[in-house]
Amino acid sequence: MPAEIKPPLNPTLEEFGARVRARRIELGLSQEAAAERIGLHWTYLGQVERGQRSTRIENLVRLADGLDTTPGKLLDGLPVAANSE
Incomplete structure (x- = not known):
């Protein structure tokens, strides 16, 4: 039986x-x-790419460095998630 996506x-x-x-x-x-x-x-990278995992600042810096970009380019203008309150 396939896993739930x-x-x-x-x-x-x-x-x-x-x-x-x-x-x-x-x-x-x-x-x-x-x-x-x-x-x-x-597997961690896959979860990040699918939006299933929030990353820590340390890993954000690693992602940007490893992908030859800046944290700002990955973050600037992202939509703000609605509060769950």
Whole structure:
């Protein structure tokens, strides 16, 4: 039986993940190659790209460095997630 596909946690993480994926593809890297270059596990990178995981600041800096970009380019103009209150 196939595993249930998890949706993105929120629009902010969905867009952030799309930016990470787009930059990885722009560099011609597979998830595995990018994860090795970034210094993160490929499953973690996949979850970030699908918007299923929020990343810590330390990992944001690693992602940007490994993808030859800046944290600002990955973050600027992201939609603000609605409060769950």
